[in-house]
Amino acid sequence: MRDWPYEVFPTGWYQIGYSAELARGEVKAAKYFDRELVMFRTESGALSLLDAYCPHLGAHLGYGGAVRGECIECPFHGWQWRRDGGLGKIPYDTDAERRVGISAWPVREQAGLMLTWYDAFGREPFWEWPGITEFFDEDTFYPVYPQGADHIGVRKIIPQSPVENTPDFEHFMWVHGAGRAGHSLMWEEKEHYLHTRIGFLFGAGKKSTWLTPDGEVEGEIETEAWGLGLSNARFKLGDFITSQLTATTPVDAEHSRLFDTITATREPGDDGVEPTGRSGRMITFQKGQIRQDFDIWEHQRYVEHPPFAGREADAYAKFRRWSRQFYFDTEDAGAR
Ligand code: FES
Ligand SMILES: [Fe+2]
Structure with a gap:
């Protein structure tokens, strides 16, 4: 029996890989949303994702299929399929x-x-994902690929779990060894987009750490979520910024493929690709931190009506209400 109360995968955009890992002419089998899929890049460079099974006699295009111009050719009898799925x-x-x-x-x-x-319901996209500001800005930030781009692999985690870090101000102390809980500075919902700011004391109670050599610093964690598949945490310590995207793409009802993508502000004068100094250390640190969350989520059982303690209730209840809009088998979803 599954713990998850919903019968469908949440609506939205989901990561299926890194652009640099699919060359022109390359074909890869994939499985997401309980469907066998094939992804390929045509000779002109266009990305394509199709159901995997050839309508002719059912060969899997991901195993032996080959790109021919703008089509994929089936390995069984050579029928060619276009990017739009047409013959x-x-x-x-x-x-x-x-x-x-x-x-x-x-x-x-x-x-x-x-x-x-x-x-x-098979509807076409009704919103777009704008991307992460820092991932576009390679002058100020280290390039995310390849150093900041991590395949976490398939884990027993549902998309709801990572995004639930957003209202969870208490877990910083327990999961991440923080000296103090966070507190809410801002909470803004715009349909599928959730934007928050959390006040956070970096290096709380410590005289000196590598991140806060002069003692504790009042900083901020800004979170952004677009649906449940893509959520970003931006750690702000003065003008030093670290931006970390967690992408959770369902594979079946209980498992997802996860990607962790991160960058940080370049060290002064460093125009290389490899993060160095405080930046490199922060990236390594945060990659470790998120793994602590993954371990919790992997073994967690979803509790639909948690007995919230005092100050938890407000943000968590808001989050749960916001998240319902992505499940289209629930009575109130879509009624907004
Ligand atoms: S099964 Fe694909 S061409 Fe025959
Ligand atoms: Fe966390």
């Missing part, structure tokens, strides 16, 4: 006009990430 040609019946096709998934490439859209 390109049958090599031994070139006049054939068949109305057969494969489901094509919406795709985008943004800030070095490859994305697809999921909606239980």
